[in-house]
Amino acid sequence: QAYMEPVVPGISANPALFTAIHKDTAELYYELVPFDAALAQAMSDKAVRIIRATEAGELLPRIAQSSDFHECRFCDWQDRCWKLVPEQLVAEGLPQ
Structure with missing residues (x-):
């Protein structure tokens, strides 16, 4: 509207x-x-x-501390959000 x-x-x-x-x-x-x-x-x-x-290229804060949080389990972006490990974040120039 x-x-x-x-x-x-x-x-x-x-x-x-x-x-x-x-x-x-x-x-x-x-x-x-x-x-x-x-x-x-x-x-x-x-x-x-x-x-x-x-x-x-900024990775925004997650809504939870764990990938088993109920909203995270149903999220289409779960892989992108939770599969990045700190080394990948540094390599991509993203904040940890």
Whole structure:
């Protein structure tokens, strides 16, 4: 919604429609999600920080101390994040 505001004036005044499908029953679920300008800006700022760090070859801090943390176990980037050992970080010029 935040990015559509210049194209569709007033769109942020209306909630977004979140839609999900129950995979077992094919039942549809709908929920109106109100626009939160502060959250939208915070997420945009976070994305910019991540992109800039990535472009600079910086390895950002992990969200956990161990690869068996529940969020890490399901992450698509687990190999990139956890398979680098300190020697590789130094060789790649990345902070340890």
